[in-house]
Amino acid sequence: MKKLVIEFSNERLITPSGLSLVGQMLGKSNFIKMCNNMKVDGKRSQSQIKNGDILLSYIGLLCQGKTSYDAINEMSDDPEYYKLALGITRAIPSAETLRQRMDEIGSSLREEILNANVAMFNTFHVQPSALESELVPLDLDVTPMDNSKTHKEGESKTITMRIVYEVIERTTDKNGQFLLVPDIECNTIWTNLGWSDDDIIKGYHAHGECEQFHSEIKTDMDVERLPSGKFDTNELVLELTVLAYNILRLIGQESMKSKRAPKTKHPVKRRRIRTVIGNLIQIAGHVTTHGRRIALAIGCSNVWRHAFMDVYNRFALA
Numbered sequence: 001m002k003k004l005v006i007e008f009s010n011e012r013l014i015t016p017s018g019l020s021l022v023g024q025m026l027g028k029s030n031f032i033k034m035c036n037n038m039k040v041d042g043k044r045s046q047s048q049i050k051n052g053d054i055l056l057s058y059i060g061l062l063c064q065g066k067t068s069y070d071a072i073n074e075m076s077d078d079p080e081y082y083k084l085a086l087g088i089t090r091a092i093p094s095a096e097t098l099r100q101r102m103d104e105i106g107s108s109l110r111e112e113i114l115n116a117n118v119a120m121f122n123t124f125h126v127q128p129s130a131l132e133s134e135l136v137p138l139d140l141d142v143t144p145m146d147n148s149k150t151h152k153e154g155e156s157k158t159i160t161m162r163i164v165y166e167v168i169e170r171t172t173d174k175n176g177q178f179l180l181v182p183d184i185e186c187n188t189i190w191t192n193l194g195w196s197d198d199d200i201i202k203g204y205h206a207h208g209e210c211e212q213f214h215s216e217i218k219t220d221m222d223v224e225r226l227p228s229g230k231f232d233t234n235e236l237v238l239e240l241t242v243l244a245y246n247i248l249r250l251i252g253q254e255s256m257k258s259k260r261a262p263k264t265k266h267p268v269k270r271r272r273i274r275t276v277i278g279n280l281i282q283i284a285g286h287v288t289t290h291g292r293r294i295a296l297a298i299g300c301s302n303v304w305r306h307a308f309m310d311v312y313n314r315f316a317l318a
Contacts, residue, residue, distance in 0.1 A: 012078060017285030017296055018251075018277075018308070019085040022063050023056075024315040025247055027087050028123050031116035032056060035109055036089075049093050051109070054101045055240065056086045057093055062244035065222050065277050067237065069095045069102075081287055084294065099228075106232030113239045117246055124250060124318055133195070137203070139210035164189040164200045217245055220273035245273070252276040254314050260306030279304045280311065 026032065032052035060082065061071050072095050075082040079092050093101065120126075128136045170183040189204050218224040223241050226234040252271035255261055283304060286297040298305040 012081065012287035014078065014081055014285045014287055014296070016060075016064055016281055017085075017283045017298065018281030019060055019063065019082065020296060021251055021280065021308075021312055021315060022060065022244075022247055023084075023086045024312065025120065025124075025250070026056065026059070028315075028318060029116060029119045031112065031119065032087065034112055038109065038112070049091050049097065049101070050089060051101075051105060053088045053090055054093060054098065054105065055109075055113075056088050057082075057098060058102065058237075059240055059244050059247075060086050062221060062223070062241055063248060063277070063281055065220060065274075067222050067225070067227050069099045069227060072098050078287075102228065102236060103230055103233050105236055106230070107235045110235070110239055113236075113243060117243055120243075120246065120250075124315070126250065131203070133199075135193075137206070137210070139207060139213075159192055161190050161192050164191060164197050166201050166204075216273040217241060220277065221245065221248075248273050248276045248281070251280055251311055254311045255280060255307045258307040258310040260310065262303045262307070280308055283308055 032055070035055055036050040036052040038051060057072060057075070060075075061067065064071075072093065075092050082088065082092055130136050166187040166189065168185040168187070170179070170185070172178050173183075187204075189200055191200055193200065195203070221241065221244070223237070226237055228234050228237065249270075252273070252275065255271065255276070256268070283302065284299060286299075288295045288297065298308060302308075
């Protein structure tokens with residue numbers, strides 16, 4: 001077998017070319033401009049690096065499946081590309097600056113970030129899918145965080161609930177071996193819906209697919225261990241994760257509409273976040289400059305090149 005000769009090149013070869021998709025989607029709203037104009041600390045003078053640049057930089061990391069502040073140093077090899085792709089106006093922060101500014105921002109921009117999610121859905125005409133009952137399922141997951149030494153107040157109210165029982169009897173094990181004593185499993189489902197028992201049980205079983213979405217956030221995006229020891233900072237990380245997750249989900253769903261996307265053996269209804277990151281975010285590109293024109297070339301040997309082009313045009317022209 002012939003050995004390859006490894007050489008270094010001065011050409012601008014970029015790995016996460018798909019961050020240009022992220023920048024196009026975020027650039028359709030005034031979210032970043034609004035964050036730049038908001039003060040989150042008591043300082044009189046504005047910081048050299050704007051709030052929007054901090055948030056864009058971290059969203060860029062999340063869309064690559066990275067949460068560590070130190071991962072921002074990977075952008076230092078070609079900062080001009082990352083600024084252009086994500087829409088960063090001034091500079092990419094260092095790891096130390098990113099950590100400090102994330103602590104300063106904390107939970108102060110919570111409402112703006114959540115509203116940015118809604119605005120993005122409206123911009124790209126995203127409609128949640130409803131059940132036959134015209135209700136939209138909303139599955140919630142919990143994230144354990146340190147609430148020690150805090151005192152929180154809240155309101156409580158009484159809700160009338162009913163319990164639906166599902167009894168399952170198994171007479172064989174997973175290998176087909178008959179059991180002398182049947183295995184009895186009893187599931188209890190608490191609900192306040194006026195559905196029939198069968199519909200309640202069917203809806204509960206569909207909950208398993210939503211668990212996969214939660215798993216993608218923890219594993220594919222690596223948000224299982226939060227980067228900060230401060231509650232408000234981790235809250236900010238989770239809020240930005242929501243925005244980044246929805247961006248990746250929209251990219252994945254839009255790529256399925258492309259007739260030039262790679263064919264699969266079995267029909268799929270959605271793409272995993274890991275697939276989106278690996279094939280559409282971490283897609284290699286070659287950056288060239290001609291006068292005032294900047295071109296991003298995708299290799300002809302990449303089977304995702306046509307799908308990438310279709311997705312980019314969809315969001316750039318929206």
